[in-house]
Amino acid sequence: MNVARWTFAGLFLALSVSIQAADPNAIYAKGGTNPAAMACATCHGAEGEGLAAAGFPRLAGLSADYMKKQLMDFASGQRANPIMQPIAAALSPEEVDAVTTMLASKPGPKVERISRAAVAEEVGAVIALRGAWERNIPECVACHGPSGVGVGKAFPPLVGQSAQYLSSQLIAWQQGTRKNDPNDLMGHIARSLTHDEIKAVSEYFANLTETGAGR
Amino acid sequence: MNARTSALLLFALALPAHADNIAMEDQTQILTDAVNPASRQYFQPPKLSELPDNAFGKLVQEGRAIFVDTKTYAPEYVGNGLACGNCHLEQGRQANSAPLWAAYAMYPAYRKKNDKVNSYAERLQGCFQFSMNGKAPDATGPVIAALTAYSYWLATGAPIGQELPGRAYPEVAKPKGGFDLAQGEKIYAAQCAVCHGKSGEGQTSGEEYVFPALWGADSFNWGAGMHRINTAAGFIKANMPFGKGGTLSDEDAWHVAAFMNSHERPQDPRLVEGSVEKTRDKYHANDGVSLYGETVNGQILGKGF
Numbered sequence: 001m002n003v004a005r006w007t008f009a010g011l012f013l014a015l016s017v018s019i020q021a022a023d024p025n026a027i028y029a030k031g032g033t034n035p036a037a038m039a040c041a042t043c044h045g046a047e048g049e050g051l052a053a054a055g056f057p058r059l060a061g062l063s064a065d066y067m068k069k070q071l072m073d074f075a076s077g078q079r080a081n082p083i084m085q086p087i088a089a090a091l092s093p094e095e096v097d098a099v100t101t102m103l104a105s106k107p108g109p110k111v112e113r114i115s116r117a118a119v120a121e122e123v124g125a126v127i128a129l130r131g132a133w134e135r136n137i138p139e140c141v142a143c144h145g146p147s148g149v150g151v152g153k154a155f156p157p158l159v160g161q162s163a164q165y166l167s168s169q170l171i172a173w174q175q176g177t178r179k180n181d182p183n184d185l186m187g188h189i190a191r192s193l194t195h196d197e198i199k200a201v202s203e204y205f206a207n208l209t210e211t212g213a214g215r
Numbered sequence: 216m217n218a219r220t221s222a223l224l225l226f227a228l229a230l231p232a233h234a235d236n237i238a239m240e241d242q243t244q245i246l247t248d249a250v251n252p253a254s255r256q257y258f259q260p261p262k263l264s265e266l267p268d269n270a271f272g273k274l275v276q277e278g279r280a281i282f283v284d285t286k287t288y289a290p291e292y293v294g295n296g297l298a299c300g301n302c303h304l305e306q307g308r309q310a311n312s313a314p315l316w317a318a319y320a321m322y323p324a325y326r327k328k329n330d331k332v333n334s335y336a337e338r339l340q341g342c343f344q345f346s347m348n349g350k351a352p353d354a355t356g357p358v359i360a361a362l363t364a365y366s367y368w369l370a371t372g373a374p375i376g377q378e379l380p381g382r383a384y385p386e387v388a389k390p391k392g393g394f395d396l397a398q399g400e401k402i403y404a405a406q407c408a409v410c411h412g413k414s415g416e417g418q419t420s421g422e423e424y425v426f427p428a429l430w431g432a433d434s435f436n437w438g439a440g441m442h443r444i445n446t447a448a449g450f451i452k453a454n455m456p457f458g459k460g461g462t463l464s465d466e467d468a469w470h471v472a473a474f475m476n477s478h479e480r481p482q483d484p485r486l487v488e489g490s491v492e493k494t495r496d497k498y499h500a501n502d503g504v505s506l507y508g509e510t511v512n513g514q515i516l517g518k519g520f
Contacts (some may be wrong), residue, residue, distance in 0.1 A: 046262050113423075115284050115287070116300065121264075131305065133304070136458050138304075138458040141495035142425070143410065143457070145423075149420055151419075153424045154409050183405075183456060183459075185409070185456070185457075185459070189458060
């Protein structure tokens with residue numbers, strides 16, 4: 001009787017674990033249960049490092065809460081993207097939790113921390129470290145942290161992303177295809193940036209290396 | 216990778232270039248609309264690119280570094296998580312954000328705060344003791360020398376002893392019905408918490424504060440000008456949310472300023488005989504609108520930490 005009860009309890013436990021704990025590595029490498037939830041690794045790289053040439057962003061080391069919000073916003077269309085919309089819609093909440101937690105635990109890029117105290121001469125560095133306050137454009141690092149390493153769940157890392165990805169997002173905000181930032185904090189800035197500034201500041205963050213830039 | 220995935224990838228690769236072209240066409244108009252002509256009415260400090268490459272230029276740069284990253288460049292004088300640049304935006308250049316170019320030429324000046332004529336060095340020392348909740352650097356030492364040089368340079372061409380437009384923070388009329396802490400709490404949650412945290416604790420990157428703490432042990436103390444609700448309302452109205460100054464109504468600026476300053480923060484270093492009541496009578500009773508020594512939610516504010 002006791003043995004049977006324990007066996008049953010064990011079976012029940014095993015079953016509930018297999019339902020609740022989606023395997024993040026399997027989702028990432030092979031896709032979710034729903035076939036429309038295609039494998040993340042196809043576009044975001046085996047280690048979540050992204051695919052710079054195609055503008056597919058790095059995911060490794062980003063805040064799990066930030067990534068969860070992006071997936072929700074892809075599904076709802078607040079962040080319009082024809083590739084990510086069906087994928088985000090097909091992931092279950094458990095799968096989203098599992099895969100974002102796994103990605104957040106991966107290391108972010110190592111970079112020398114460059115603050116507003118650094119010298120800034122080129123256009124990209126000036127926008128990043130000084131802003132253009134006559135147009136209400138704050139220094140990028142004022143919210144995204146020194147070297148744009150990212151702060152909390154609302155201000156994602158800029159360093160470690162490709163210039164293609166960063167500029168495509170700023171343009172998406174300008175055009176209104178991305179409007180999922182809190183209180184239009186990023187949207188109003190993007191709309192005030194010139195094309196040349198977008199290109200320069202995207203390259204500035206993309207080119208920050210371990211030895212630093214803007215010195 | 217199947218054929219469908221490949222097609223999607225190709226589509227995605229084509230997207231950024233297409234988006235680029237549209238953005239370029241729209242650019243001129245967006246920029247023209249975004250430029251604020253009002254900014255030109257204020258005194259224009261010199262550009263960093265005009266700074267001479269000599270001993271003076273070097274001292275000015277040192278001052279600027281201390282100003283924007285105070286804890287790194289003058290750590291022994293900072294007792295909280297703030298930097299000068301938190302309350303003086305755009306590195307001390309922004310009009311209506313207590314710009315250094317408007318302050319420098321107004322000293323020496325009498326200050327009620329310590330009831331004497333203060334030199335600019337003494338004014339800077341006050342910032343460290345109150346806003347930075349720290350220690351005053353020596354008036355003849357390198358920190359004050361560098362900050363003075365930075366201020367002097369920003370004020371290049373500014374008239375001496377003349378109040379310039381954009382000086383300090385603007386006066387914002389108190390709401391007719393007074394301030395409302397419950398209303399302030401709602402505004403805080405909707406507009407401020409994303410950067411400054413749910414409980415005013417700020418946000419850090421590693422050890423370093425990126426968004427300053429608005430109350431609590433790592434914020435400015437009860438002697439700092441920003442603890443006055445009227446002063447904070449002026450700062451908030453002109454400068455907050457960050458990059459979106461002027462978007463809150465006068466009433467909302469007051470409500471949220473009052474909410475911020477209805478929380479505990481480090482003690483006023485001028486504390487009289489260990490008594491909050493005596494300190495209130497001497498320094499706070501006739502100095503703007505303050506909750507120091509007042510009871511909020513059953514707690515007397517001003518005990519410090």
